[in-house]
Amino acid sequence: MAKVLVGVSGGVAAYKAVEFVRLAVLAGHSVRVIQTPASLRFVGRATFSAITGAPVLVSEFESDPSRGCWPGEELPEHAPISHLALVENADVFVVAPATANLISRVAAGSSDELVSAAVLAANCRVLVAPAMNNRMWENPATVANVATLRERGITVLEPGEGQLASHGEAGKGRLIEPRELLAELDSAGGRSDFRGVRVLVTAGGTREAIDPVRFIGNRSSGRMGAALANAAASRGAEVTIICANSSIPTSSDVKVINVVSAAELGDACDQQFPNCDLLLMAAAVADFIPTAAADQKIKKSEGVPTIGLTASPDILAGLAGERRADQTVIGFAAEHGGDPLANARTKLKSKQLDALVLNDVSVADIGFESEENLVTFISADQELELARGPKLDVAHSILDQIKILGTNPQKG
Ligand SMILES: Cc1cc2nc3c(=O)[nH]c(=O)nc-3n(C[C@H](O)[C@H](O)[C@H](O)COP(=O)(O)O)c2cc1C
Structure with a gap:
């Protein structure tokens, strides 16, 4: 700091x-x-x-x-x-x-x-x-x-x-x-250990339309993603952030792309991913989307609607599956209940990620909408709980761990 x-x-x-x-x-x-x-x-x-x-x-x-x-x-x-x-x-x-x-x-x-x-x-x-x-x-x-x-x-x-x-x-x-x-x-912070690294961050939470005025969303504020973008930019990275419904400010040298739905986020990722060295997938992307959004507002007088849901494509797994050998892919998982570590390990493996940042959102005062965070950085050979603190500090600790991973963006 x-x-x-x-x-x-x-x-x-x-x-x-x-x-x-x-x-x-x-x-x-x-x-x-x-x-x-x-x-x-x-x-x-x-x-x-x-x-x-x-x-x-x-x-x-x-x-x-x-x-x-x-x-x-x-x-x-x-x-x-x-x-x-x-x-x-x-x-x-x-x-x-x-x-x-x-x-x-x-x-x-x-x-x-x-x-x-x-x-x-x-x-x-x-x-x-x-x-x-x-x-x-x-x-x-x-x-x-x-x-x-x-x-x-x-x-x-x-x-x-x-x-x-x-x-x-x-x-x-x-x-x-x-x-x-x-x-x-x-x-303006002064560190430059990510100079020359092109970082793509996704942040916020997607919204899936039920009709023109209603949506299914989630509680992600975009703060963690914005902190990652700012931290990487302050260390010299060239940063693009794809923001889903988040207005948390990022520094003026971070390029911002705004999206609303999982489909838009997927399209933006498809366009931007080939140009990045490091992907930090911090956005909370809908797992289920309404099968068909009504094109007019559903009238209350017509009774309680039945909303069919379909599983949305796994954007992160898709990107990780098609990445080049010189790209590093980091996932973020918000787990609530069950065995968070075991779930995170399964995701790390099945999605072929370099590392996964686990956020146990059942813990009070951290994660969604909060100023602070407490995360575990999980890679193939370690599970490291990073110090709890303001999201910007946690973002820097995550970048420090990515450096230690020694995957391609830090080799140069
Ligand atoms: C109520 C009040 C509000 C002022 N607000 C401003 C201001 O917002 N920006 C500004 O340039 N000067 C403002 N001024 C004028 C400065 O206070 C004044 O130019 C002063 O000499 C500035 O001194 P400094 O630059 O050494 O701090 C204000 C003056 C008053 C009385």
């Missing part, structure tokens, strides 16, 4: 930075926060300090009780200069929200307070998430400043569109949502 420095400047969206920092800590990142003096008018440093468990600095002249270190690190004997040490020790520096003023200071190379001085001194990856009124965002001065930052290698994320803080106003300038910012952070 990354050591993240967050710079907060003085806009209304500073309250969203609190949520972003909370999510980043929850995802397992170690976070330190620095603030501009103006930002203190919006959110106090006690909030960030409580969430991160680390002191929050506002001036380059105040001493840092943590001496440029992140929570849990051993303090150096020598007290360093904060605006230099913090960026030297960070893996990623996220400025959120970035005001028009801060962006202009950074573009001008100004360093008259801690956050802009830290940006000027940064040699780590810098992500800037602007937030301001749409007229400020569209002003040619801001447009030119943003272009300058981008030319210098700083990643400036596009703000969102919608309602703005000023009463009754809407337009482009909203701070990117905290979850999306977290996905961008994960993508």
Whole structure:
């Protein structure tokens, strides 16, 4: 997990930075926060300090009780200069929200307070998430400043569109949502052990039409698949995700293909699978589909309908059966009741998978719709329970195990 420095400047969206920092800590990142003096008018440093468990600095002249270190690190004997040490020790520096003023200071190379001085001194990856009124965002001065930052290698994320803080106003300038910012952070994380690997992820749960308004679905949220996609992208992979009815954000460099039904997911997989080195089949695909969907809404007045079901084709087994020798195929199984390990082993073998990630969804608080997961990684010669944690951490642990498997994507 990354050591993240967050710079907060003085806009209304500073309250969203609190949520972003909370999510980043929850995802397992170690976070330190620095603030501009103006930002203190919006959110106090006690909030960030409580969430991160680390002191929050506002001036380059105040001493840092943590001496440029992140929570849990051993303090150096020598007290360093904060605006230099913090960026030297960070893996990623996220400025959120970035005001028009801060962006202009950074573009001008100004360093008259801690956050802009830290940006000027940064040699780590810098992500800037602007937030301001749409007229400020569209002003040619801001447009030119943003272009300058981008030319210098700083990643400036596009703000969102919608309602703005000023009463009754809407337009482009909203701070990117905290979850999306977290996905961008994960993508900027710095590891590159999957560079050059083309990863195909399926996520979410398919829906099978009963009639134009009703469907048979399942409880999969797509979080685990999105976490796998983000984790792989952050480690340098070229990632495509086929999302079945999931709107969990993925980082901007993940290609997203949206589908609804098992048949659509199967078609998308058929198209994408030949171009991937590693398939992570995390979607919950319907096992049974209505034999025939009505083309008009079934009327309640016509009584209780009988819905015939047919077994849907096993997409994963089909893909695994036709794969090339240089492709790795990982299945995911949500088991409930019975003997989950035995069922998973049977699937691993019958579907000819390289490994299977078992999720016992009868355990409370994990799996479907939950932020955390606890899985067992099963391959031909091992069964390994991975540490329980946020889905992004679990995703990284799964990728670590795939590396250890030593199948083709990691050989190069
Ligand atoms: C209520 C209020 C809300 C503001 N919101 C924003 C904002 O969302 N974005 C922005 O660029 N400036 C905003 N400003 C203006 C900045 O606070 C001002 O430019 C300040 O100098 C920014 O300082 P900093 O960049 O050092 O944090 C706001 C000002 C006020 C009074």
